[in-house]
Amino acid sequence: MSKTQSSFSALVRLLRYARGHRRSIIVASTYSILNKLFDIMPEILIGMAIDVVVRQDQSFMADLGIAEPFHQMLALGALTVGVWAFESLFEFLLLVTWRNLAQRLQHDLRMDAYGHLQDLDMAWFEDASTGKLVAILNDDVNQLERFLNGGASDLIQVGVTVVSVGAVFFYLSPPIALMAFTPIPVIIIGAFWFQRRAQPLYAEVRERVGFLSTRLANNISGIATIKSFTRESHELDRLGEDSEAYVEANRRAIRISSAFIPIIRMAIMAGFVATLVYGGKLVLDGELNAGAYSVLVFLTQRLLWPLTRMAETIDLYERAMASTRRILDLVETPIRVRPGEQPLPVDGVRGDIRFEKVGFAYGDGPAVLSDVDIDLPAGETLALVGSTGSGKSTLVKLLLRFYEPTAGRITLDGHDLNGVILHDLRASIGFVSQDVFLFHGTVRENIAYGQPDAGDDAIEAAARAAEAHDFIMTLPQGYDTLVGERGQKLSGGQRQRLSIARAVLKDPPVLILDEATSAVDNETEAAIQRSMKRVAEGRTTVVIAHRLSTIVDADRICVLDSGRIVETGRHDELIRRGGIYQGLWDVQTGSAGD
CATH class of the missing domain: 3.40.50.300 (P-loop containing nucleotide triphosphate hydrolases)
Known part of the structure; x- marks a missing residue:
């Protein structure tokens, strides 16, 4: 497989491989969605509370049939307790489900990769690097596990946030919604730019891990020869070269991911300021009530600030997909010695x-x-x-x-x-x-x-x-x-x-x-x-x-x-x-x- 194979195609290959875990993936994704929906509701409840304080018997809660303002506040208090309880429950469930899924999937991948490795013919091993194989079976599998432990849920929740908050925005004020969502295309374009630039860099990082593992495995196995020829300093220098090459490959990837964060932050700042200023003007002009304005301001932060983690999440995703390609390439390596079908007594x-x-x-x-x-x-x-x-x-x-x-x-x-x-x-x-x-x-x-x-x-x-x-x-x-x-x-x-x-x-x-x-x-x-x-x-x-x-x-x-x-x-x-x-x-x- 090419080093530049798209991360999306690697994700498709992973999902195809993990079809036996489809139910767990669906359940874990559902918990992530529900957790995020309950997570953004406190901002809405705060806005409704401000609406009760300002408008009292004309508030949104009054329209629902609760006339007395204090009773409206009691109802909001009860809703808040319920929202936090369900948000915490689904937080617990998503963490347990995703982490258990990560454990099962990494176990299956390691076992399938090693099992397939044992079935490969000896000619294949003559060209294979032991260190690279160990890196795939250990480090690459662990890299994918780290993404499934948190990164996968983060990606799902970003999508849920954009959709759900966007629905509230367009319901309350379409003009402000357009302003708040203006940074989103910039962030998406930045993400694709980062993905294209980072993909070959992370493929190189994984290759360097394999070279470093090979050096370590060979040197430890040959420690008697190294000592007998007094080549300790030479081997330390060679290991240093491989380690420095790994550091440099990571440094290039980190430079790209670090450049992504300021771009997102400036886009977020523009969206937040637009909501703050224009929404405030609408309140002053009497075209928007204070409660709705509060909801919009709070939700703008809820919408945009989590996107600052996109660079970190995409960084984790790219590393995981680079590892996935290497793992599945090994699993899909063709076996040239046919297994045979005739039983031998x-x-x-x-x-x-x-x-x-x-x-x-x-x-x-x-x-x-x-x-x-x-x-x-x-x-x-x-x-x-x-x-x-x-x-x-x-x-x-x-x-x-x-x-x-x-x-x-x-x-x-x-x-x-x-x-x-x-x-x-x-x-x-x-x-x-x-x-x-x-x-x-x-x-x-x-x-x-x-x-x-x-x-x-x-x-x-x-x-x-x-x-x-x-x-x-x-x-x-x-x-x-x-x-x-x-x-x-x-x-x-x-x-x-x-x-x-x-x-x-x-x-x-x-x-x-x-x-x-x-x-x-x-x-x-x-x-x-x-x-x-x-x-x-x-x-x-x-x-x-x-x-x-x-x-x-x-x-x-x-x-x-x-x-x-x-x-x-x-x-x-x-x-x-x-x-x-x-x-x-x-x-x-x-x-x-x-």
């Missing part, structure tokens, strides 16, 4: 995997995979080896349907993955990545992440299978020890073993091990290798191997080079063949050049 999956002439390229880039054919029978172990960039990890991503092949197809037990329900597919696969991600929580919670209802015995059994139980028991609170954000309180090997335990507990028919021992010491590698052998028993296993010593027992090894399978066989066969695999083996075992 997860409990009955055997694990027979076939890659048939599979090709793939990232976007418009060169082919990463070409004509890949692999037939992996259920229960066997397949190892993928090759140099960096040969396409090993891409094959795994295609199997998980993080991406879709650009050519050929992949099947699981004969089911084309493109047609299978994504949840069923991924529920059938356990994934252990070299980049282990642990959530901030306990050891127990991280192991049970894929099976949150698992009992303590099952969790411990999974930990023992992954050779993680012994080190877990040395932690301060054992299985209840907090691992820290991303598991930072644990070593790399410990995190890896928890990841394997998580896969064991899930007990999937297909297991993917993505270079699970690439960043650990020899002792930890041996422990992980033993646990992987136990985990792989009885299930189809795909191993991406960096250390070839971990795959010597694999049923089949596929060597990739530039996205193509160039060698296939068992370890001994490939060594005898003397090709690329033997060269890699010689390098790792120190036999090269012997």
Whole structure:
């Protein structure tokens, strides 16, 4: 969407999204209208009281059938109590209703945006900024909430004030009404001018929030690297540049909104003076009674002075619409990986995997995979080896349907993955990545992440299978020890073993091990290798191997080079063949050049 998309179209999109809250919107708007109608009535009652004091038995109240002036004042007193009571009641109701609506709508938006975010394909995330996404899900949603908490009601009440006060004015004195309403076109023109000028500025403000959030998120995640390279001052300067850019974007928007206020105030002053002077002349000439004159003077203030808040309200509205555009743009981002409709019997999956002439390229880039054919029978172990960039990890991503092949197809037990329900597919696969991600929580919670209802015995059994139980028991609170954000309180090997335990507990028919021992010491590698052998028993296993010593027992090894399978066989066969695999083996075992 364009940054210059109109705020009105953003409002229409928001109302279309919020159609499930239509009843609450109508009720809240009704309370705002009733509150404002009762809010302007005290000025009318004051004018009627002056009319009683001046004209007594000739007053407007006398025309209603109350002859005695004191009784007229008692009636006005009772009306005043009633008006204030209803005004207060509807003030309470509008605040509660609008704020509850704001809470529900911001909750729905955040949940829908995040839910949709989880369904987007991995290719989209490669171009997305984490900081910008966090800013949308948090700051932008909160900005819209702030507008709904007060700004929406203010806009409605300004409209009600103009219509209702205008009706009273034209009833009492059309000439004065015309004078009092003369500033309104100036205010409206000023509002449109402000809206056109402010709209791109607030879009820029929201963009700067995203950049600032990205910087903060990246720096906090990379704090160890920053410290180790003593780049604290450099990063502080870079953050200062982003923060200053955000301040400058806000400064430009504030300059425009501040210019709007003096324009409104001068227009209001002209309308008020015209009512005061011309209305007074009509009273002196006997063409208007004092009570009606009082009503007009009081209502002129009631009509015009609230408009001084228009700049603040429109400022809040523009910020909210800029945020709305970003939120709804995220919600409406198309999902390119089709979800699939064919159920997969997860409990009955055997694990027979076939890659048939599979090709793939990232976007418009060169082919990463070409004509890949692999037939992996259920229960066997397949190892993928090759140099960096040969396409090993891409094959795994295609199997998980993080991406879709650009050519050929992949099947699981004969089911084309493109047609299978994504949840069923991924529920059938356990994934252990070299980049282990642990959530901030306990050891127990991280192991049970894929099976949150698992009992303590099952969790411990999974930990023992992954050779993680012994080190877990040395932690301060054992299985209840907090691992820290991303598991930072644990070593790399410990995190890896928890990841394997998580896969064991899930007990999937297909297991993917993505270079699970690439960043650990020899002792930890041996422990992980033993646990992987136990985990792989009885299930189809795909191993991406960096250390070839971990795959010597694999049923089949596929060597990739530039996205193509160039060698296939068992370890001994490939060594005898003397090709690329033997060269890699010689390098790792120190036999090269012997």
